[in-house]
Amino acid sequence: MTLSILTIAILTVLGAALAVVLYFVAEKFKVEEDPRIDDVEKELPGANCGGCGQAGCRAFAQACVESEDLGKCFCPVGGNDVMQKVAAVLGREVAAKEPQVAVVRCNGTCENRPRINEYGGYQSCRVKAALYSGDTACPFGCLGCGDCVSVCQFGAIAMDPATGLPVVDEEKCTACGACVKACPKNVIELRNKGRRNMRVYVSCVNKDKGAAARKACKAACIGCSKCAKVCPFEAITVENNLAYIDYTKCKLCKKCVAECPTGAIHAVNFPVIAPKPAPAPAAEVEKPKTSEE
Amino acid sequence: MDKLLVSPSPHLHTKTSTKSLMRDVVIALMPAVIVSFLFYGWSSMLLMAVSIASCLLVELFITRFLLKKPSTIADCSALVTGILLALNLPTATPWWVVFIGSVVAIGVAKMTFGGLGQNLFNPALVGRVFLLISFPTYMTNWTRPQGFIGGGLDALTGATPLGKVKELMSMDGATLTSIPEYMDLNYCDMLFYNIGGSAGEISAIALLLGFAYLLIRGVIKPHITLSIIMTVAVFSGIFWLIDPAQFTDPLFNILTGGLLLGAIFMATDYVTSPMSKTGGIVFGIGIGVITMLIRYFGAYPEGVSFAILIMNSVVPLLNKWFHTKKYGRA
Amino acid sequence: MMKTFSIGGIHPNDNKISKDCKIEVLPVPSKVFISVAQHLGAPATPVVKPGDQVKVGQVIAEPAGFISAYVHSSVSGTVKSVGPRQDLAGNNMTHIEIDVDGDEWVEGVDLTDTLVTAIPEDNKAILEKIKMCGVVGLGGATFPAHVKLCPPPGKVAECLILNGAECEPYLTSDNRIMLEKSKEIVVGAAIMKQVLGGCKTVIGIEENKPEAIKAMSAAVAELQKVGKSYEGISVMALKKKYPQGGEKQLIDAVMGRQVKSMGLPIDVGAVVQNVATSLAVYEAVQKNIPLITNVLTVTGNCLPMDKQHNYKFRIGMPLSYIAEYAGGVPEQAAKIISGGPMMGKAIANLDATTVKGSSSLLYLTAEQTVRGEESPCIRCGRCADACPMGLEPFLLQKYARHNMMDELEENAVQDCIECGCCLYSCPANIPLLDVIRIAKGDVIRIIRTRK
Structure with missing residues (x-):
């Protein structure tokens, strides 16, 4: 009986201690990222084909967020539909491109x-x-x-x-x-x-x-x-x-x-x-x- | 030729092919196969036939019907696996156990990884170890010789010298001097044929002949094999010098069990051994040490198979650490 | 113990079938097409136009940059056209077409056979002559010779290595000139040695050419009696191993030094020139003859002994003309190669013409040259054992097929010398060099842009 109590106690203390450590580590190494990048990425096809000239869909999303007017950003896979959605997420205008x-x-x-x-x-x-x-x-x-x-x-x-x-x-x-x-x-x-x-x-x-x-x-x-x-x-x-x-x-x-x-x-x-x-x-x-x- | 052929250089190629390499390994195994036939008679040939046939069939079945690709049995690698598996099994193993071993060797250890060249572990050894763990009774049923040469005609269930030593030494207060099976051993017999064990273990000289053939034909390089044998010699030599009554001597360790078979034919398998020379030597040392640790201190009497499989798993790491010596980058 | 290079190498059958065939002079055809790209570097700029009369040895194209070379007319006659024509690989390149009329040489050329042993003292004048005569390295790379003979400031040449290894199977042209023009080659070596500041000179020859070793040693011994300029020249017999004639391998074999990655031979004090280049230097400096001829081997196992030849050709001759003159293309030939079977180029177009660096017309049968079907890598490591640069082709090809540029650079793909040892020795017929060559180009481009 004492053994089981002891076990539970040790595990609880250990868990709590590690949680605190983890919290501080996570805080220290936190990477600040624009949350809109995630939102834009959700709208993209996710093929990571590189057709847009970026390394992948996430890099493209980042480029979209950073660019002023989306003029140079175009996802050839998603086409105008996707670009309209991306523009909506970012609250910007985008001109339609010929497919x-x-x-x-x-x-x-x-x-x-x-x-x-x-x-x-x-x-x-x-x-x-x-x-x-x-x-x-x-x-x-x-x-x-x-x-x-x-x-x-x-x-x-x-x-x-x-x-x-x-x-x-x-x-x-x-x-x-x-x-x-x-x-x-x-x-x-x-x-x-x-x-x-x-x-x-x-x-x-x-x-x-x-x-x-x-x-x-x-x-x-x-x-x-x-x-x-x-x-x-x-x-x-x-x-x-x-x-x-x-x-x-x-x-x-x-x-x-x-x-x-x-x-x-x-x-x-x-x-x-x-x-x-x-x-x-x-x-x-x-x-x-x-x-x- | 009406149209000229155009291709990038070089325009000449070696005659050596995957198939010719595998064929050389089969030829190198022939002395051991012949000795096992002379020693154990037709039953060993039956075992060999079952093993080879089932290995080829399993590979054929998987490539043709599961993967729907052209069959790869023509490259002879399944044939080599079949022969090696048979040489690793006791002659009395039932045919269906051999078949299961082949399924595991080819189906699980080779084809699931992507076939020839992709497997992490030596297929024949995976098959053998699977059987050893799953069917220990069959796998330690060492029938005494009943062939054309060596030993009597009694089909008694005996044990290998290694097994006997392990069994008797586990008793309290036992010393090697009290074991007649160890004391009466004649190294000359061991070298030629006269010890019990699986089909491939009985004759050191037959295996060494195969080794010489592989070296002459340039199929393998000697460093892995020599590294294993040297390590076993040095490791057991040290312990033997400390206490000859407790630890078996180096020559006994080199000549018994599957050490030579493993060192010459299994550890040198291209696919599952390191690419660089340094890597190969480290690989060999690892196998030697693990083998001796199992033999001296482990529960199993024999440890070569386990040692090779364990070291197989670190080969990718060895390949990452040890590279060839590059020109002008000393 | 004979010397050789320390890492890798292979031993293909050397097949020096035509080694005893004396050099014959090819008659001049009625028309030649002279390419303006006969050297490494920028193609030369044509300086003649259709209708111009030219003489043998007249400059018809001038260098277009520092690494470039003069091109001279190899015949006398009328320029008919200057325009694109397909080269060996079928790509368009500017050629100068000349209708032959007689054989009139430019003035100042010494066409006698007299050996001129006295070497001019002015090194600058010698270099200028080498440059003006369009001499390029004839060992394969056709790098302009005068550039190589001017070490950059701060670098000192310690050893001039004359490459007489001829490690490529089948080729025998170097062997023949070493036998028939031994003294001229030694004089050429002495000239280059003087230009380089009087360094030690070693003529490296593989052991499978004992007659050449003997002839060259005799020539060196005889010329050393003539004067001081010939001291310090020696002949070194080397163990037969391919690619001994590779610049880096030869330096390793002769001097026991290794050139650093992306470095030049001069970094370790070495200058390597082919024996044929040495002969061209002799002719340029002592005889005023520009580089318009060279020796080429016509050979192959499918040719009978009497159809094996070593020809002295002039640049601009169509290969089909040479093949025809030598008795036609054999029936069994599946592939025709210009150069050796290990590094030479398969000819796509027999109407292409000879260039300064042409060294052979080699006929291979289908049985000899068709590659087997590719099968999975069994990791036998034969490619890594064969690689003379100590690379791991099995690894590089995997990275190359996945465009992993960082890993390729880390594993030194840029050091590859494209000798073909890996592909030669692969039992699984994996197109190692095919993919590695492309990757090497990409990686070198990346390294250059970084600088």
Whole structure:
């Protein structure tokens, strides 16, 4: 009996003493943090993808709290919805941004761009790019080892074994930009999703002169400038033998698509004539898929 | 070739592969397997067959049906585990006990950690120790030799020299001089084949042959094995010199039990031993000391398996502490 | 006891099949394409334009920076174009295309075979000549030679090491020049030694080239009778081990000293030059011949003995021309390598042209070179045993695949010399060097930006 009382007494005293110690230690090493950081973090997707340019969601939350006007802070994964919520938490205003999507600007399929040698090293675009120009005659295009696939945290990009090119799943893509950074050839670009997901872009990054580019790949941009001439909105510029369509100026008239002699300009998600990636049936028009998505 | 192959340098590669290394270990184990066959007869071969077959089957089952990945049994590592497990068991072990041991060795100790190269503990040893704790009666049922060489034909249940010494020394006032099993031991017999024990323990010379083969082929480096043997020699030597009536002598400790089998084939397992030379020596010293502590002062007569498993657990730490000597960073 | 370096190393079969094939001179093709990037550092700036007449040895591109080099025309004729063309790796690089017409050399060049042993006294003039003749290190890195021969202030050269190790399997060009141009090499060594202030000079040669050791020793002995400039030169036989020819390994083997991480050989008083560089220095200083030729080995197990060659080539010759002249690309060749099989580059494009540092056209069969399938690391430690820098490739590759830059730097990835010993010795075919090479580049970039 005395033993049990003694045990309880010792444990009680010990517990109380340690609690006091713990309290003071906790006080001493307390880290002062803005409680709003927690509130902002709760609103974020929590993917820690780094697409915003910060180390993770908490770092982004901290950056939001510290920034004056949220102008430089944007969570590409959460998009405008999340940014509105963050702004509400912080009591600030935020301007809506066009949602974006990753676009693979290479159409060097196995058919368009035959392989001229065989790569036998580690299957990584970075390793391959550091070694040589690649297993096709085009030194600019996609290397096909799938660094963009392995870096995507949302499973939004996959290699198509038939073409040897990556395909972006527009539903899953959050425009975090990880693939853009991972691609050593700068083939992938973030572009505005556009009205009803409709986009027109040059699916090529070859800067060689026309003849060389054409020799390397049937679907290469040869820098002929026909598209630039036909564009009524001055959205197309040709630099270094390569055309580029400014997505902020493009009005989706598709005149350039018909004009391009090599078919390097792609128009996607248009209702009737719909080439890859996803064949869009006529029903797609009725879908309430707005640019807000 | 119509298309040239392009890859980063180097463009040449060694002929040595994981498979060829494992094959060399199997070849190195052959002398011990042959001796156990000659010594224990067909029953030891049956045990070996059950152990190998169940190890391969368990790995095949797990990779193909649970993980849905290509089978990895072709790399021969499960084969090595199977042989080692069999060499660690008494010949009289029932087949279903061997099977359980294989399931634990491959299924629990190897595949749950992620398969070859990922396991923290030596699979065969985990299997053996699991059986030793779960089925002590089977695991200490040392059938006397009934093979083609050595010993009589009586299938008596005896004990290993280590077991006998431990049993008799636990009595009050016992000294080694009063134990005939210890005093009458002939080192020549121990070296060749004539002592009781599991299939892999009976012949020191067969194990040393395997050791020589592994060294010549460059499969293992000698430092871990030598470090264990030296530590056991020094540790037991000190105690033996202090009191030869209470402590067994160094040669007895080196040649009996699973010490050589453990030091040559189990402690040197690539996956579960330290990467650096210094780490390997420390690892060996640890095994030697723990083995002798268990043999002299512990409840079990034999401690090699426990010693190796305990030291396996500190390998990540040893890898962190001891690194290779770097050029220009002395 | 023969010396060698102290850490790691491997022993691949040396396959010096073409070691007895005498150097043959390749005829000049009708057209050459001379690259402006034949050296480490900034590509040179072309100073000729289409239509210009050029002679052999005329400067056609000038250095564009401190670490850069002159490029000379290797033929006489008319410049046809200056523009991009794919190099060995298929990347675009400016090449100067010249239509060949005759073989007229610039004035002042001594094309006779007479050995000139008297060394000019003015060191500044010698260095200027080496620079003007576009001499670069021919051991692989093609670092401009004159830069290496001017130790930074406060540093003193104690030992000039002439690298005749030729530790790469298959290559025999250094072996041949050591046999056929021994005296010229020794004179070149004496010139560099004088420029460096008269330090000790050691010619390191691996034991698998006994004829070269003999020839070089004889040449040194003979020249030492000529004059004082040749004192203090000696030949050292080294035990065969790859990568003995690595600068840091050779210093360790010959001097027993180790260069600190991120340091230069001169920090421990060493200057290392290849024997081929020494020959180029001789020709530049004593004969006024700019670096427009070098020797290259055409070899491979799949070539019959009579198709093994050592060729003296001129820069700008298309590799396809050389391959054709040597009897065509063998049927079994799966991979063609420029350089040794351990550190050389696989050729993606046979239309690429020879450069100053070209050392071989090596044909490997699929059986020899195709990598096995990658399997899990069994932690055998063979990569760490093989690494001549004492690194732990198994650890580095793991960190590299997870982009753990701090850990990579802590474990000295920046010390990697990319010799390939780790990947060569891995039984699990893990692409160790492939990933470590990339990580090394990243870490060095981080270290540089920090400074």
